[in-house]
Amino acid sequence: MENDQAVLNFLGLAKRANKIVSGENNLLAEIRGGKIHFLFIATDTGASTTKKFVDKSNYYHVPVNTMYTKEVLSQAIGMQRTIIGIADAGMAKKIIQLTNKKKGE
Structure with missing residues (x-):
């Protein structure tokens, strides 16, 4: 559970560093442009949007995390x-390390 908090704290740090992108159209454009290196999709996102x-x-070979709810993110x-x-x-590399550590627990 503590690793969940580390991932979420690091996500908050990425927000404060202005290194996150949100909004469907913005994200799709940035993914196509190769500018997104990691993606969080809430578990309670609609099925068609998730797909x-x-x-x-x-x-585009972007790692995805679907372990957190919309409220938590x-x-x-x-x-x-x-x-x-x-x-x-x-930052994406660090988040991947943290999420892989969580899976290995």
Whole structure:
């Protein structure tokens, strides 16, 4: 559970560093442009939206995390969002390390 908090704290840090992208159209454009390095999709996002972003992420080789609800993600960044992209490669790498550590527990 503590690793969940580390992931969410780091997501909040990415928000404060202005390294996140949100909004469906913005995210799709940024994914296509190769500017998104990691994607959070809330577990309670609609099925068609989830499919659209998972398919797009797979095509452009963007890692995806679907372990958190909209409420948890929104609290981490301080604004209501269901899909959040990380636009910094270094921050994305750290989030991948944290989420992989969580899976290995």
